[in-house]
Amino acid sequence: FVKNTGRNGFSFFRDTMEEELVRRRELERLVRLASRDRNFLLHFQPIMCVAEGRITGFEALLRLPDDTGEMVPPTEFIPVAEDLGLLPTIGGWVIRKACQSATSWPDDLSIAINLSPSQFAAGNLAEFVARTLEETGLAPGRLELEITESLLLDDSDSVLRQLNDLKALGVSIVMDDFGTGYSSLSYLWRFPFDKIKIDRSFMDGYAQSAETIQKILSTIIALGRALNMRVTIEGVETLLQARAIEGLAVDHLQGYLFGRPQAEIEIPGNLLKDFLRTVDGLKDKGGSA
Ligand code: C2E
Ligand code: MG
Ligand code: MG
Ligand code: MG
Helix, strand or coil: CCCCCCCCHHHHHHHHHHHHHHHHHHHHHHHHHHHHHCCCEEEEEEEEECCCCEEEEEEEEEEEECCCCCEECHHHHHHHHHHCCCHHHHHHHHHHHHHHHHHCCCCCCEEEEECCHHHHCCCCHHHHHHHHHHHHCCCHHHEEEEECHHHHCCCCHHHHHHHHHHHHCCCEEEEEEECCCCCHHHHCCCCCCCEEEECCHHHHCCCCCHHHHHHHHHHHHHHHHHCCCEEEECCCCCHHHHHHHCCCCCCEEECCCCCCCEEHHHCCHHHHHHHHHHHHHHHHHHHHC
């Protein structure tokens, strides 16, 4: 913002660039420190199974506390960590930590972990995951690995081999943020995903274009079914949205309505209670409609 009325456009522009640079340096400092001291945190967001009417898993979401304890969002610090070449290390920590956590939960709960393309660069991700499963004792069937289409952009044999190796361990592979990329559809035949997660931008648009969004969702779900992939809808925030997708044959739902990402200490007891309240809310609404 402009504090001083005497300023011209050029200095305003320069100030903005300077502010961005300062912010960037600050993020780099925080990321370096957190990597050194392992000062990252994992939050977990519940994923609810429509058929079973209960929470059947959680997604691990990385958090970076700044000096005051405020959380820097991953959309800000992950690109920085990526540029610093620290993401493979941080990502390894995430895998280990998330698997460790999940072993202390009831064993019908799964854990979903986000992977970045740089974690595939060394070529030995499947070995690392296999070792982590062994060391933590987590059953491979409980682990889901989420990737985005950016991983498949360069169409490399090494990435496909590693995905197949991971799948061979008994781990599920999920295509995250489906529908946002340039060519999501073309990736569906390159790799047999176990699950697709429809990006939350579709739920965002629901209020403006309910009917169109509903058609798009049911088409993506039908496509997933035809390809034997389970389908999750992300970003379900309101009861209105939940009602709108009630009739769709979707397998899993995720969003603030069912629970925000939160520290492990809060789960699963609290979330299950919250969830049961939500289901009651849905029933009440359905009954009066
Ligand atoms: P994602 O994997 O698509 O994760 C879902 C994001 O949507 C999370 O944001 C979650 O907090 C948010 N979300 C969930 N439900 C709702 C909802 O109802 N409304 C709204 N408005 N948002 C919702 P978050 O935690 O900020 O993470 C953003 C992205 O950062 C993730 O998107 C993922 O791509 C990346 N990320 C997070 N943790 C990791 C990690 O450990 N490793 C890597 N490589 N990427 C990560
Ligand atoms: Mg994800
Ligand atoms: Mg997503
Ligand atoms: Mg995303």
